[in-house]
Amino acid sequence: MKKTAKRARAILHEWKAWLAVLAVGAALGAFLYARIYPMVAPQSELAQPTVQTLSPSVVFTRVREEGELVSASQDYSIVDKVTNSNRDFLDLFDVPFTEKSFWYRYNGTIKAGVDLSTAELEQDESDPSLLHVTLDQPHIISNTPDMDKSGVLEENNNIFNPISVEDSDAFRRQCVERSEEEAIGGGLLDEARTNAESQLTQIFNAAFEKDTYTLDFTYQDAGDE
Numbered sequence: 683m684k685k686t687a688k689r690a691r692a693i694l695h696e697w698k699a700w701l702a703v704l705a706v707g708a709a710l711g712a713f714l715y716a717r718i719y720p721m722v723a724p725q726s727e728l729a730q731p732t733v734q735t736l737s738p739s740v741v742f743t744r745v746r747e748e749g750e751l752v753s754a755s756q757d758y759s760i761v762d763k764v765t766n767s768n769r770d771f772l773d774l775f776d777v778p779f780t781e782k783s784f785w786y787r788y789n790g791t792i793k794a795g796v797d798l799s800t801a802e803l804e805q806d807e808s809d810p811s812l813l814h815v816t817l818d819q820p821h822i823i824s825n826t827p828d829m830d831k832s833g834v835l836e837e838n839n840n841i842f843n844p845i846s847v848e849d850s851d852a853f854r855r856q857c858v859e860r861s862e863e864e865a866i867g868g869g870l871l872d873e874a875r876t877n878a879e880s881q882l883t884q885i886f887n888a889a890f891e892k893d894t895y896t897l898d899f900t901y902q903d904a905g906d907e
Contacts, residue, residue: 738813741889742803745882752795752823753877756865760788760857761835764849784837786850788857789828792865794874796820797904813897815882818904820874822862827854875901 765783797818806812834850879899886895 736889738805738886738895739803741886742801742815745885746798746801748798750795750823751798751878751881752793753820753881754795754870754874755791755793756868756870757791758789758861758865759831760860762786762853762857764853781838784849785835786853787832787835788854788861789831790857790861791824791826791828792822792861792870793824793826794820794865794870795823796874796878800904811895813886813895815897815899817878817899817901819901820871820878821904822865822871825858825862827858 763783763785765781800818802816804814804816806814832854879897883897886897887893
């Protein structure tokens with residue numbers, strides 16, 4: 683009986699050992715499978731990376747985020763003489779011996795362009811390569827004085843009617859209005875329109891192959907839908 687019991691315990695011990703070996707082998711096999719299989723598995727069985735397709739709408743969204751597009755600029759210099767006299771109480775005539783005058787030079791830079799934040803894009807239904815772009819009319823974006831070059835060149839003061847800061851400020855305001863009127867009359871906004879169209883076309887040519895898309899531009903007054 684004792685020999686039979688010892689024999690049974692030995693067999694049971696051997697089975698436990700084999701089971702432990704099998705468990706370790708299974709775990710090792712699973713580990714190796716997880717590490718090696720992705721290297722040799724066909725590509726169709728692996729998850730493919732998601733690639734965002736570049737489209738005209740994606741490019742145009744990024745364009746709109748730029749806000750404003752400065753597409754033309756012009757430097758200017760205005761030199762003029764300002765003359766002023768006191769007027770009588772009824773504002774009928776100049777009071778004698780009260781005339782004052784000064785020569786002033788006003789330099790600055792005007793920048794013009796389009797507002798991209800309100801721009802719209804529509805892809806043509808019959809011709810997907812044709813993109814209809816709607817923009818607000820070009821406008822003056824900024825008019826910045828160059829105070830290093832601006833200032834009084836000559837002045838003739840009068841003790842009865844001295845030159846004041848208000849005189850200079852009033853003349854500068856006139857220069858701003860005059861410079862913008864002359865810039866618009868000289869075609870600055872037309873230049874801004876042409877350059878804006880060219881720059882937007884270049885953006886699409888850079889994002890896609892050249893001439894993949896044709897841009898058709900139309901303009902609306904700001905605030906129109």
